[in-house]
Amino acid sequence: MSSTELPETRSAAASPASRIRTVRVADGEELRSVALPGLTLTVRARPGDRPGLPPALYVHGLGGSSLNWSTLMPLLADTVDGEAVDLPGFGDSPPPDDGNYSVTGHARAVIRLLDAGGRGPVHLFGNSLGGAVATRVAAVRPDLVRTLTLISPALPELRAQRGAWPTALLALPGIAPLFSRLTRDWTAEQRVRGV
Template sequence: MSSTESPSVPAASVLPKVAPVRVGEGERLRSVGLPGVTLSIRSRRPAHEGLPPALYVHGLGGSSQNWSELMAELDGVVDSEALDLPGFGDSPPPDDGDYSVTGHARAVIRYLDAAGRGPVHLFGNSLGGAVTTRVAAVRPDLVRTLTLVSPALPELRIQRTAAPTALLGVPGVAALFTRLTREWTAEQRVRGVMALCYGDPGRVSPEAFQHAVEELERRLQLPYVWDAMARSARGIVNAYTLGGQHGLWRQAERVLAPTLLIYGGRDQLVGFRMARKAARSFRDSRLLSLPDAGHVAMMEYPEVVARAFRELLADTSVTTPGAGS
């Protein structure tokens, strides 16, 4: 068995001393130990008591920081928490090495069950969109509404620009990529990621770019970073091949929660053409198309996404306690 296929060792034994994770103004970070997994949770102090809980789940290669701007936009609407999936952000690898979509969904469910915060307003982007779709399908009791930003749901014809990401899931490719890009600087890597994920990378402020570089430099010191990426990419590919009741589109049809779907017209990773299929598949859905957005609309247009979410609450009469309900 190759090193890329070996099970992850318990988290405590692989955590080196690295620079601390950035915590934005008004945020706090804590670690939550659960059976088989330890999760880092980013949260904001609620604007007032009685707000309904929300949980945000990031995409492949991302972290809870991807949601900071949207969380700030929704102050006074929900009580926000964002988690780092196992092996990403500040969360160590899962003890069993399971980076499948089901494995990530299991981690989210374990946290919600342990925290007793459900049902929550659940948000997911990319890989996190696939994960939260599965959570909403198998545990409807935990989900009040579902908001999906460019969810990684199966496509018959994957965009050419998404192919390199999918290839990371092929055994050995991550190690090869690491060797081939050894001389790349963190700045070069971040520029490449932003060119791929943003509809207009020029919208990224110099401060945000520098924060992204610092976070990547921190991540690259972790010994499991490429293993987590490769296994999670493989998990997405494997999820695409599942049929029957475990298929993601079949599970989308089972989601009972009111669902907000957000797709970007300049998304190079999730096809914009999938928006209408998603709108047909989720039984109680609303579709927001953003022609100029890329793969991370909640980072490019947080105020627009926040407005659409507030409209979802109004349309479905899912109001916040203490806010006129």
């Protein structure tokens, strides 16, 4: 057993269409396949003993799968009714028909899953790429998100804030010595105001 496998996992087929591949399923988890127009998603769930808990959806990062959440899901099982999705083309979910692997494409898949299941608003968890996807879902469809929890989110689409530009300019060759010469006679108060 590798160091990345959970000791209490077993292999199981996720759906008849994927009998060739097997997926890891931790004790107490169930897999189901959700067919939506243009894509099919594999969803991992931990059916709880307490009905009426608020729903949660976990979204994995790049190169991951819903299995990434198998350790956290039981820890929150008394608080939320958790499900984890395999994004299109990851885990046991086949690639999307349109071949769109962008953050927007994945967000669209999550939104379609939530709309189809009628589980919203959910506590939405996202890690890495899943954090970027979850952020996009929350921005586009805030009605589907109760809370947003981001774990090391990959947010590559953020543009540099205008206030950070002077700091970035200091990285250019020759700018730092020039700035030092220009501010050499500044008082401590002027330096603080300049920052």
